[in-house]
Structure formats: C-alpha cells, structure tokens
Amino acid sequence: MQDLHATRLALRAGQTSARTEMAHSVAVAGSPACAHAFTRPLFEAAGTEAERAGSGLPLAGLAFSAKDLFDIEGQPTPAGSQVLSHAPAARADAVAVARLRAAGGALIGRTNMTEFAFSGVGVNPHHGTPANAADATTPRIPGGSSSGAAVSVATGAAFIGLGSDTGGSIRIPAALNGIVGFKSTAQLVPADGALPLSTTLDTVCAMTRSVRDAVTAHEILAARRVGLTDAPLASYRVAVVTNTFFDGIEAPVDTAFHNALRQLRTAGARIEEITLPPLADLASINVTGGFSAAEAYAWHRLLLERSGAGYDPRVAQRILKGAGMKAHEYIDLVQARRGWIARMEAALAPFDAVLSPTVPITAPPIANVAPGAERDDEFFRVNGLLLRNPSVVNMLDGCAISLPCPVDGGLPVGLMLWHAALHDDVVLSLALQIEQALQNA
Template structure:
C-alpha cells in the first residue's frame, strides 16, 4: 500500500505507545530501537516536507527478524547461547539497503531458535500467538515478523525462508509473504541456517509492499507493479502428494479459488511433479540439506550435550553431524540435477498454484507437550512450501478467501521469474481479495 498521509513519527508513536502498554508481556519483539526509529521517522518526515523523499519506502515502519546483524550487538538468532557472541561489526547488507531507502527500523522480532522449526515455538521465549487468535501457533520460523504486520505493529516485516519460514507464518496470519529466487537478495549479515537454501523475503499486507521491500533488498529500483493480465495465463495444479490431507475447509477454499481464476480466463492444467519430489526425498534420506548444513554451522556447541538449545533443534543437528562431507557434496550435486529437471518440467506453465499449507493454525497447547502432534503439524506446514526452496523457485503466498482461520494460496514460478510472479500475484490478489 502507498505511504500513509499521516507523518511517520505519528504512526511510529502510536505503535510505540501500544508496545509500551504491554511491555511486561511482550511476545512479538525481541528488541526495540525506539530512539533510533524516532530519529529515522523525523528525518523521513523532513525529507517529505522538503520534497526530497528517498522513494516509496521512505518513512515506512519495518521490523526485522532476530537473525539480521545490527552493528554493535550480538546477533542472537533466537538463541540464548549467542548472548555472549561477538557483536556485529556492521549492519546486514539488507538492513543497509533498507536504511538507505529511508526505512524506519523499529526492532527485531522473535523467531524459532536458529530458524530451524516451522511451528513457531521457542522454549526460551514466550510464543507470539497468532494475530487472529493468540491461543493458536503463529507459524515459523519468522513468527514475530508475521504477527507484527498482522497486528499492525509494523507495516512491513523482513524474514528469512529456508523451507517456508516466510510463507508459513504469512499464510497462518493472513498476510502476503514472498520467497524470492534465493540469489537475488544478499545473505551477508544474516545468520545462516542452510546456505544452499536460505533466502530473505518480506511479509506485508499487500503484494505491492512485498514487491517494494524485495526490490530494495535486491538492490533494484522499485517500480509500480503492472498487473499481468490473467486471461490466457496457464497455471499448473500439482495433483498428487501436495494436495493430499487438506483440511476440508482448505480444500473447499482452494477449489473455490481455482474456479474464480478459471472464470477470469486462467487455464488450469494438471502438473505432474510427484516423481521429482520422490527423487528429492530419496536423495535426502540421509538427512535434509538444512539439517546437514546446519550441523556444520553449529558444530562447536553441538559437542556440548548440555548446551541450552531447543531439544527439537539439538537432536536433529547432532544426528546430521554423522553425515560425511562427501555425502553432502553428492547430495548437493543431485539437488542441482533435480533443480534442472524441475525447471524443464515447469516449462509449459506460467506458474504453479497450490495451498500454502494444508492446514490452518492449530492450538499452541496441542503441540507444546505432544511430540508426535508437533511433528505431524510441522511436517504438514513444511510439505508444500519447502518445494520452492529445494528446487530453487520463487514463491509467494496470498490470503485465501473462504476459511474461518487465515490460510494461504501459493503461486510458484520458475527460477528467476520473480518479476512475472509478482505481476501475476497482484492481479490474483485483486481477483481473490479477502474481505
């Protein structure tokens, strides 16, 4: 959405007052930069008054996930074991670019530990409850990022997405969330989970705001989105594993979305990719790429069995240490072969369409103590979104109409087609506007 006519400082003060009123029970923000944000907002307002605006992001209020470097402080990445880490020497690359465009950085948001899990729980910190109902999970790992936008304490949030960590919480909180083609946005100064899969993306209320933040972070000049005509567009529908086990409400809403798109002139064609998914699953039977690469990043503290790290994170990473470097290299070569195969498979389609998650948010209590239920929910949340990371594809989630709890409709493009994906998404967004 365009910048509000209300001065940035006034919008900021309204948010800060709201956060101050709940400061003893804050669950969304890890850290606030109130004084710096006030200075940034005042500077943006002066530029606007003087006719020297830096562009459409100037004066917009942003939150950033707790894994981006801010000069002079340790980057915690949602973990208490990093409180004594060496302070960052400089801001992360994307933070520098956002500041240069006039963004007001309000604070860092909560996340799951080391960005490793998708449900949204972190045993060291309170859970940022879902914006639609605080008793429900927010989704992860960019949990606080999603809630900050959905509740109105930031206008755009920046998260990371290694298997769906932007799109899952965006979908569960009724937002737009973008995972760009990974190489477009620099990872410098972002605490890594899996260098082969990590990407940085925005969460916002609209496709236009996501496109704006994405362009700035990618070092591109932001331009107004020109909606792509839907009439004549061909969307692949991946019949098979990715459409199994949908809740009845999600299945009905997805069917309704397809009908609306079809009436608008979109051609819907079955898209068969289950064989490629099966080949990827076979290749990662030794462990996920994120788990194996993550075990290398965290090798030092993994030697200490008593280290205070989420057991769900620690157990997985410790198992993956046993995977040899040679096996990892072979896996990554196999992945590149499958990336090429998927790109060829998707050639007949402009985009692929599917539900972002098969289920809406579940109760926090249902997964906090029941390990089996936690794993079932996490596997479902990751199932559809992780495909874009595994096969190096850009993807976006849009709010899907017709469900009592927020759910997402995901559009997936071929690698490098981010511009077309966004142009199509703004058209789909208008067509399927959630009331």
C-alpha cells in the same frame, strides 16, 4: 488496515505524518497483541529514524521489523537463542537491514523466531511464543521460523517484516496469519550479516500487508526494479499440481483453495491440473538428512559441544542429525539436487506459474505443540506438514509468494504461487492480478 502504499499516499497528501504512524506502530508493538513478538524492542531509536527519514524515500519513515538472526550494529545476534545472547556485538548492519534503512525504513525492533530458524512452527522456549494474530480467543501458533516478524506485520506494528526462508519460514507464517510473504530467488538478495541455517537454501526476504508492498520490499532488498507487466489474467498459463501438495489437507484449507480457483477461473484465469513426477524423488534425495541438517551442524558443532544444554532440545535434535552425513553423501546430495532441478524445470517450462496451498493445515493451538517431551510427536507432525509444500520451492531454488485465500470467518489460508529460479517478475506480476481478482470476487 492500510498497506504501505496507501500510507505513503496519505503521507504525501498531508493526511498523516511519519511521527503519527510510528506512534501507532509503537502502541501496537507494545500491546498484548504483540506479546513475545519482539526479542528486543527499539522503539525510541525507531522514532528518531522516522523523524529523520525523508518523505520522498520509498519507506518514508515507516516501521519495519527484523528477525533476530540479522546483524544490527552494536548488538549481538542471538537468532532466538540463549547461547548467543551475549555474543560479540555486530560491527555493522546486515545488508538487508542497511538497505531498508537507506530506503527510509525505521527499525522498530528485533523479532522473535524459532531458535536458529530450525522449525516451521514458531515455538520458542526461551522468549515465549507470539500468538497468531488471526485468533484473539485461542492462542494459536504463528508459524515459523519468522514468527515475530509475521505477527508484527499482521497486527499493524510494522509495514515490512524482514525475515528468512529456508524451507518456508516466510511463507508459512504469512499463510497462517493472513498476510503476504514473498520468497525471491535466493541469489537476488545478499545474505551478508544473516546468521545461516542452510547456506544452500537460505533466502533473505520479507512479509508485507499486500502484494504491491511485497514488490516494493523486494526491490529494496534486491536493489533492482521488478519488471511488472499488465498482461491480462487470461494470458497466463497456470498449473495446479495434484500430487503431494494436497496430502493430509484439512477441509477448510481444501475448500478455501478450490473456492479461490473457481473465482480465478471466473475472472479469466487458465488453470490446468497436472502431476509432477519428480516430487516423488524428494524423499530418496534427502534420505541422508538433507542440506539443512548437514550445513547447520557444520556451523553449530563447536557451539553445541560447549553449550548444547542451552539449546531448544527440538532444535538440537534436528541439527545433530547432520553429524552423521559423510562427505560423499553431501556431494551426492548436491548432484542429485542439480538433476532434480533440471527435471522440475523441464516439467514446469510450459507454464508461467504454479498454484498450490501454501500449507495444508490452519494454525493449531500453541498448547498442542508447546515445549515438552510429551508433545514432541505432535510438534514434529505439525512441523512436517507445514514445511512440506513450501520446501519444494527452496529445493528447486525457485521463487514463491503466499497470499491470503478468501475465507468466510475461518482461520487464514494461504495460496502459494511459484515457479523456478529467476521467474520472480512473472510471479509478482501474476500475484498482483490474482490478489485483485480474489478481492473483487
């Protein structure tokens, strides 16, 4: 499956056209592979946008999808829910949607998601759950909360899947579907027009088919040029954190990750194993519930009073945990996070980036975690494992990219490259080299 860059080259060479590419995207989006991936297809409008886009624009009329929590002019913004399905129509596109359209992108549809973005599993009881693109035999979870966005990219329906990442909601589905997901430093991309989960942790970002496409998507969303460097792989000092990130890891993930490390070392990478003592402090810092529950409850409390019965019970349960946080506890949390970030940044300062498994498990079958009280324990166990590693980066206010590890016929495994805030350009530069090294191994 060609990435955005290769397709743009084919367009310029006259080997394909925006109309042909859009026809292919629409065919895939309407196929069984994308069942439940879209909450609102926009195929006809996308075809018109593709025809009008200039070939010289970065996206040249090619398809992108948008998570259901982004405003699209003239449409309600349900965020994967039923309770907002008839909300007033948005008066304008979200900034991120507008920027992708201005770059020549054609919006193929709104994508399914965990209701109100509050889970890393990707299950939705209202719209159905899109199946992971990597297994055509057993329907497996897509990961969340940007579930449909990931499936739209992994199947070939979209070149860019616009989403959000509060605790891993871009990187989790990217890892489980075998694609690339880049979470930038949050402040770099405006969140205007995106329904919030946690205003402290939310990041607007995207999934793509390659790292070079991730660079392009980020440049459009952030309205800035990435300062890429061609420094050799051996010039970077990279850490692997041995505590926390490997707890509960499945054998296929452990094997794929360490095989990738061996391949990178063979290619010249300087990789050192370290421990990060501040990771042990996260549980006590978040003991009163953390940012997501408190800030989600502040946004949802009146809607829950009016329409709580219409919520996904698992989502409502997590939001309601924020009801008990006191003002002084929230202020303590803000201050504790500030100190924790300082300790983490000091520990990471000697390194250009950190490598970790994106998540410690592969995608389990949807049947194991489907809606139903009898499966709640397994759902929350899986959700906790999926969120644990990537949420560290959100708490750090950092940046991270998940790219596929080479696997020998197994389910996808994600390799996460990350660092603190505003290290985006180094992370992206190094990710390009890591991707190339792993493909050449």
